[in-house]
Amino acid sequence: MFRILYSDMRKLAHDRGFLATLSVNVFYPLVITLFLMAISQIFYHERLFADQVCFQFQSIAIFLVTAGTLLFTMSEYADGCIRNKIISGAKRSDIFLSAAVMGGFQGVLHSFTGCLTALLIRLLLTGEYQTYTIPEVADYWLITTMACASIGVFTTMLIMIFGGKKASYILGLFIATFMKIMSLSVLDKLYPEKGHCRLTGAKLAVYNFIDRFVPYTQLSFRPHRPFTDYMAGSAGLIILSLVIGLILFNRKELQ
């Protein structure tokens, strides 16, 4: 498996889809920060607080990681490279595991780049005041990294089992959009701005489960649950993706 993984890693460094999403990862927070800076200076005559800008990545992470992994793995299929790996005698399980690791790795790289960009923005463009302690921020970035890795693995699994069909593009982005909207709705119901949570019974249990364990939700709001819950959620999605992917990809008929 490691030789396939090494070859995939080498390809990642040249992959245009991945590099494009990585550039968005760097420039999006920068552009937003400059925009907010301008508003802050013109209307309020004050510098930005770090809190206002240093978690920009989390708001787009779901789409960036999904799009990056979709583009990378789809090109593997479209260029016939998955087929070539099987023809060259690689085991299907090894091919799938390598692709899944690459999906997770892309999530980690995106999170790392987002964290680094946020750090630089904080140091260079803000007044540095923030309400969170350094361990809290580090905690959040660690949770973000785990969630991104699990989303990367999950998206890769989708493409691998759909065999690079255009449907996997649509499905991947649909799931990302749906989860983003759903997580916002869940958070709104669980933590309403006004009054108390009015959910009860099974609905409350389901919403609580989503809030605690679904990695897509973890990227939508600052950490407010025990770290172990987030870790279990990300690990769960990774394990589930690997098991389903291995079973289906091993049975898959390729063109």
Added chain:
Amino acid sequence: MEYVFKSNDLQKKYGTFEALTGLNMEIPKGSIYGFVGKNGAGKTTTIRLLCGLQKPTAGSFELMGIKNDSPEITSARARMGAVVESPAIYKDLSAKDNMIQQCLMLGLPDFSCVDELLALVGLSDTGKKRAKNFSLGMRQRLGLAIALCGNPDFIILDEPTNGLDPQGIIEIRELILKLNHERGITFLISSHILDELSKLATHYGFIDKGRIVRQMSSDELKAECRKSNRMTVSDTKLLAKALEEKNLEYKILDANQADVYGQINFSEMAKICEQVGCEIRTMEEHDESLEAFYLSLLGGNENV
């Protein structure tokens, strides 16, 4: 005879459609096996099963002596290269980087073969040009170079001359012949350009409706496609009588047409026919090509 690939009643169904209906095919070691058939005859399905992209519904095959359901089949595939449908290349990488990717994937200890193989397929001067900017012919050559990584014993080429200019077709043909003669590589070539295939193949397999209709060596094919004089006469029964007297080999096609084999000239033929009262209407040299043989074998000319 040692076979690189041998199938036993291989079947493949897609829902209710039977793509392979009991394929029995043997590819002798060291041969260039021309795989001929109409669109939808089952060529690509056979190649997909052989390459491990799909699993047979029933039947079995052996690849380099290893059965298809054995866990060792992947090691047999590691000794195989293929360009199926379109060449498998990373479009964002250069030709050299593509080759290195393949070497890494095959776990080769070094990349010493890269420059040699690129020179062999005429791509050594492409530098850092990305594969996506290559012409179709260049991609085809790169696909072949990738398939050659790791010194394979068996190479599968699906329409290898697709998109190549005449010069490119000649170069690929010569390359295949060179690799077959010098390195002993066995080739399975699926092609629709039958005339081109006839310049390469040492063995043929004709497939129709998911089964092999006929397998033969090129010598056997040559014998079947030998030169003859196609004659149109007033009565072939009279012609047959005359030819038998002269001990000439012939084949009656219908009441007025016959193929006569061997060296004969027109005046001699006219004299023979006159003796039995048979009138010659036309007489022309007839050389049956692979295409004509194929059509006569499968009894149709659509989608050749």
